[in-house]
Amino acid sequence: xxxxxxxxxxxxxxxxxxxxxxxxxxxxxxxxxxxxxxxxxxxxxxxxxxxxxxxxxxxxxxxxxxxxxxxxxxxxxxxxxxxxxxxxxxxxxxxxxxxxxxxxxxxxxxxxxxxxxxxxxxxxxxxxxxxxxxxxxxxxxxxxxxxxxxxxxxxxxxxxxxxxxxxxxxxxxxxxxxxxxxxxxxxxxxxxxxxxxxxxxxxxxxxxxxxxxxxxxxxxxxxxxxxxxxxxxxxxxxxxxxxxxxxxxxxxxxxxxxxxxxxxxxxxxxxxxxxxxxxxxxxxxxxxxxxxx
Ligand code: BQF
Numbered sequence: 001x002x003x004x005x006x007x008x009x010x011x012x013x014x015x016x017x018x019x020x021x022x023x024x025x026x027x028x029x030x031x032x033x034x035x036x037x038x039x040x041x042x043x044x045x046x047x048x049x050x051x052x053x054x055x056x057x058x059x060x061x062x063x064x065x066x067x068x069x070x071x072x073x074x075x076x077x078x079x080x081x082x083x084x085x086x087x088x089x090x091x092x093x094x095x096x097x098x099x100x101x102x103x104x105x106x107x108x109x110x111x112x113x114x115x116x117x118x119x120x121x122x123x124x125x126x127x128x129x130x131x132x133x134x135x136x137x138x139x140x141x142x143x144x145x146x147x148x149x150x151x152x153x154x155x156x157x158x159x160x161x162x163x164x165x166x167x168x169x170x171x172x173x174x175x176x177x178x179x180x181x182x183x184x185x186x187x188x189x190x191x192x193x194x195x196x197x198x199x200x201x202x203x204x205x206x207x208x209x210x211x212x213x214x215x216x217x218x219x220x221x222x223x224x225x226x227x228x229x230x231x232x233x234x235x236x237x238x239x240x241x242x243x244x245x246x247x248x249x250x251x252x253x254x255x256x257x258x259x260x261x262x263x264x265x266x267x268x269x270x271x272x273x274x275x276x277x278x279x280x281x282x283x284x285x286x287x288x289x290x291x292x293x
Pocket of ligand 1: 049050052098099235249268269270271272273274276277
């Protein structure tokens with residue numbers, strides 16, 4: 001039976017560290033760090049994510065603010081809101097909660113964010129810095145996975161890593177981070193996707209498998225090597241009338257059978273997700289320390 005990479009426990013520890021750092025700054029007479037979020041529309045999952053991000057801010061002593069905009073807002077009006085936040089000196093960072101309504105060009109919105117306030121790490125300038133091993137904001141999910149591997153002392157040097165999925169927010173940055181110099185890192189990375197021929201040929205040989213696919217229970221025990229490390233980034237809402245919320249959260253991994261064969265595994269929920277939330281706070285803290293000294 002695999003050991004659990006416990007994202008709830010670790011994220012609590014990291015939030016505690018951030019909280020202590022914040023109080024030191026505030027005791028010295030500095031203002032608190034300030035994160036803002038733009039939420040367009042009322043998509044259920046997005047509302048929950050933003051609510052939780054705001055609660056996280058309160059828990060660590062950050063100031064937070066929320067800009068709620070209607071689903072029908074035009075791209076131009078949204079760009080205008082972003083311009084206001086870009087030049088707001090009281091803000092250390094802000095996020096635009098994704099996904100955006102279909103009539104808005106997501107790429108155009110991300111490009112409009114001031115890279116120095118882009119605490120989601122989605123702007124191409126931050127992506128480029130990440131790829132070139134320069135300081136910048138890392139996207140929260142890949143960053144959370146790196147911190148998890150580091151704090152659990154999972155060895156990555158020279159290991160064969162297979163990433164499943166090439167999204168701009170998870171798969172692609174994850175593949176870059178694991179192939180960078182350093183610890184965690186120094187891995188030999190294969191980035192697989194929908195056009196990959198014979199995926200299992202890769203996953204069977206991998207020391208570490210990171211799945212960011214969004215297909216519930218996709219990764220089976222027969223697809224992995226004995227003792228592999230499994231990181232599950234999938235969080236699909238699956239309808240379930242027996243649950244009070246009407247759904248359950250499913251990962252990309254068939255947990256019970258894969259856990260029996262793996263050495264380490266992240267659960268869903270309670271694995272990568274909570275780390276993602278904690279890393280938004282870490283990026284905001286980084287922006288704050290850049291700003292106040
Ligand atoms: C957990 C997200 C897809 C699209 C937009 C904890 C989160 C999720 C799961 C969370 C996500 C996913 C977020 C768990 C933020 C991660 O216990 O398993 C926390 O809040 N996330 C988001 O803001 O936008 C998304 C996924």
